[in-house]
Amino acid sequence: MTNPKGRFGVHGGQYIPETLMNAVIELEKAYNYYKNDPEFNRELTELLNEYAGRPSRLYYAEKMTKDLGGAKIYLKREDLNHTGAHKINNVLGQALLAKKMGKTRLIAETGAGQHGVATATAAALLGMECVVFMGEEDTVRQALNVYRMRLLGSKVIPVKSGTGTLKDAVSEAFREWTSRIDDTHYCLGSVMGPHPFPTIVRDFQAVISKEIKEQTLEKEGRLPDAVIACVGGGSNAIGSFYHFTNDKDVQLIGCEAAGKGIDTFETAATISTGRLGIFHGMKSYFCQDKYGQIAPVYSISAGLDYPGIGPEHAYLHDTGRAKYVPVTDEEAVCAFEYLSKTEGIIPAIESAHAVAYAMKMAPEMDKDKIIVITISGRGDKDCAAIARYRGEYIYE
Amino acid sequence: MSNIRSAFNGGKAFIPFITCGDPDLETTAACVRAAVKNGADLIELGIPFSDPTAEGPVIQGANIRALNGGVTTDKIFDFVREIRKDVKIPMVFMTYSNVVFSYGADKFISTCKEIGIDGLILPDLPFEEKEEFIPQCHKYGVDLISLIAPTSNDRIAMIAKEAEGFLYIVSSLGVTGTRSKITTDLKSIVDVVRKSTDVPCAVGFGISTPEQAKKTSDISDGAIVGSAIIKIIEKYGKDAPEHVGKYVKEMKESIK
Numbered sequence: 001m002t003n004p005k006g007r008f009g010v011h012g013g014q015y016i017p018e019t020l021m022n023a024v025i026e027l028e029k030a031y032n033y034y035k036n037d038p039e040f041n042r043e044l045t046e047l048l049n050e051y052a053g054r055p056s057r058l059y060y061a062e063k064m065t066k067d068l069g070g071a072k073i074y075l076k077r078e079d080l081n082h083t084g085a086h087k088i089n090n091v092l093g094q095a096l097l098a099k100k101m102g103k104t105r106l107i108a109e110t111g112a113g114q115h116g117v118a119t120a121t122a123a124a125l126l127g128m129e130c131v132v133f134m135g136e137e138d139t140v141r142q143a144l145n146v147y148r149m150r151l152l153g154s155k156v157i158p159v160k161s162g163t164g165t166l167k168d169a170v171s172e173a174f175r176e177w178t179s180r181i182d183d184t185h186y187c188l189g190s191v192m193g194p195h196p197f198p199t200i201v202r203d204f205q206a207v208i209s210k211e212i213k214e215q216t217l218e219k220e221g222r223l224p225d226a227v228i229a230c231v232g233g234g235s236n237a238i239g240s241f242y243h244f245t246n247d248k249d250v251q252l253i254g255c256e257a258a259g260k261g262i263d264t265f266e267t268a269a270t271i272s273t274g275r276l277g278i279f280h281g282m283k284s285y286f287c288q289d290k291y292g293q294i295a296p297v298y299s300i301s302a303g304l305d306y307p308g309i310g311p312e313h314a315y316l317h318d319t320g321r322a323k324y325v326p327v328t329d330e331e332a333v334c335a336f337e338y339l340s341k342t343e344g345i346i347p348a349i350e351s352a353h354a355v356a357y358a359m360k361m362a363p364e365m366d367k368d369k370i371i372v373i374t375i376s377g378r379g380d381k382d383c384a385a386i387a388r389y390r391g392e393y394i395y396e
Numbered sequence: 397m398s399n400i401r402s403a404f405n406g407g408k409a410f411i412p413f414i415t416c417g418d419p420d421l422e423t424t425a426a427c428v429r430a431a432v433k434n435g436a437d438l439i440e441l442g443i444p445f446s447d448p449t450a451e452g453p454v455i456q457g458a459n460i461r462a463l464n465g466g467v468t469t470d471k472i473f474d475f476v477r478e479i480r481k482d483v484k485i486p487m488v489f490m491t492y493s494n495v496v497f498s499y500g501a502d503k504f505i506s507t508c509k510e511i512g513i514d515g516l517i518l519p520d521l522p523f524e525e526k527e528e529f530i531p532q533c534h535k536y537g538v539d540l541i542s543l544i545a546p547t548s549n550d551r552i553a554m555i556a557k558e559a560e561g562f563l564y565i566v567s568s569l570g571v572t573g574t575r576s577k578i579t580t581d582l583k584s585i586v587d588v589v590r591k592s593t594d595v596p597c598a599v600g601f602g603i604s605t606p607e608q609a610k611k612t613s614d615i616s617d618g619a620i621v622g623s624a625i626i627k628i629i630e631k632y633g634k635d636a637p638e639h640v641g642k643y644v645k646e647m648k649e650s651i652k
Contacts, residue, residue, distance in 0.1 A: 281520070
């Protein structure tokens with residue numbers, strides 16, 4: 001679906017400073033070589049299976065299904081991966097690639113901290129230096145993950161510029177990369193940024209839909225009717241959608257963070273409230289004002305608190321192949337609590353956005369229909385913040 | 397041939413960068429006039445962007461101050477229209493792709509022409525993406541200025557061959573901001589440029605002292621200074637124009 005210049009329809013491209021051009025060209029060449037290299041693929045598969053714990057389970061949520069009284073619900077348990085989220089799939093791929101390229105240092109941005117933790121983990125395992133940029137506000141919201149990254153031997157740099165959230169962490173990681181390229185790989189955490197990142201990250205996350213497909217065929221003898229995932233930049237969603245894009249009967253649904261609602265300024269729902277723009281290396285949809293100034297977005301979820309969306313999602317939206325729906329903080333928190341009480345699974349607040357939409361959708365569907373929800377991460381990291389949301393103050 | 401070339405006709409060019417609306421447009425106008433009076437050959441006017449990914453902390457600060465002061469693209473167009481009445485040297489805009497794209501490339505670039513802006517510098521628009529705005533730039537006769545970086549290597553000749561206006565040579569890795577030392581082998585970059593084009597080239601990023609300006613313009617056609625001027629504006633606020641003028645004079649003297 002990608003053309004040679006990294007376009008998905010009109011989206012994508014490489015809108016970056018000249019200083020970085022040779023770095024992304026070198027990365028693209030290396031990736032095109034290693035993705036077909038049997039030795040690289042053998043090493044990566046071994047890491048994914050033996051270290052990260054793949055394949056992840058496709059779990060039949062029987063109690064939830066019965067309670068909602070409609071479609072049969074399966075949960076794709078990316079939360080069971082090592083480090084507790086889907087982020088590890090991409091990070092192991094990129095870290096191994098960087099190592100093959102002779103890089104000794106990884107830098108990364110992080111919102112909720114899951115990508116930062118995954119990068120710190122891969123760096124520890126592969127013996128690489130690691131520096132993670134994290135919005136200052138997020139270091140407070142996700143203090144536990146800051147400690148985890150430090151424990152794993154990484155340096156965490158709180159980013160004070162802008163709104164002190166994920167977009168500023170991305171900007172700062174790009175700035176750092178322009179100052180140090182020779183030994184450093186920017187391990188971007190989502191299907192965004194300049195080509196080839198949206199393609200590389202998608203390919204490494206596509207294992208999610210590959211497994212969902214195999215697992216539903218095995219358990220049900222057919223494909224699901226809908227696959228639902230949360231979308232910030234969109235890596236777990238594109239990973240969940242990718243192998244279904246040609247299966248037109250499978251509905252693909254991305255759940256955006258609506259924050260306090262898409263009719264308020266406190267939202268991060270890019271497809272619902274944004275328009276076409278150029279930022280962070282790509283052409284895609286962005287929340288912005290009439291002069292193109294990037295809007296300060298908001299969501300209870302630090303991982304979805306981003307003013308843009310990956311270019312392939314923008315394209316899937318344009319073509320109508322995938323549908324993007326807004327889910328509010330309140331709906332996500334209710335789903336967070338619901339899945340915990342009903343199935344004994346505490347989802348990441350990001351993933352809870354997908355659960356929330358499934359809770360609306362499932363009762364409207366026949367009992368012979370099948371929904372797969374990707375639980376992109378585990379929710380331990382969110383407990384303190386959700387308790388605060390409910391007016392309860394606990395110590396982590 | 398564009399008007400920009402005239403900036404390089406009288407010897408080495410001194411090119412100051414000023415963020416529009418920091419702290420307000422009256423001060424910007426007075427700073428531009430002070431710079432022109434004291435020997436600036438070309439003015440680079442920054443249109444602030446919320447997330448300037450190629451800038452260091454100093455120019456990031458100017459962007460925030462300007463936006464907080466309520467400056468917009470339309471207000472900046474009006475401001476240029478006004479100063480163009482007496483400022484005769486070439487002026488270019490430095491901003492980010494989304495500012496142009498969001499305004500509508502055709503509308504933005506035709507307005508540039510109308511108000512007397514000679515060129516456009518977009519640090520997040522590399523050679524591979526210049527088709528985004530080149531058709532409109534050619535249509536209205538506004539130069540799209542290309543940048544060359546210390547990491548450009550085999551790309552230098554390719555970029556230089558299609559250069560228009562002037563070539564902006566980035567002196568160092570990293571973002572904008574003053575540096576105590578510039579270590580890039582600029583001479584060998586300029587040598588490749590000279591073989592590929594007769595478009596003038598000026599060096600920017602990290603230059604703040606007369607010695608650095610002299611050293612870089614000796615091997616090129618001029619020096620671009622941003623953060624050092626923004627620091628003066630940050631320090632003196634509305635009283636900055638006099639100090640900016642004094643600084644421009646000293647820098648221009650050093651490269652004559």
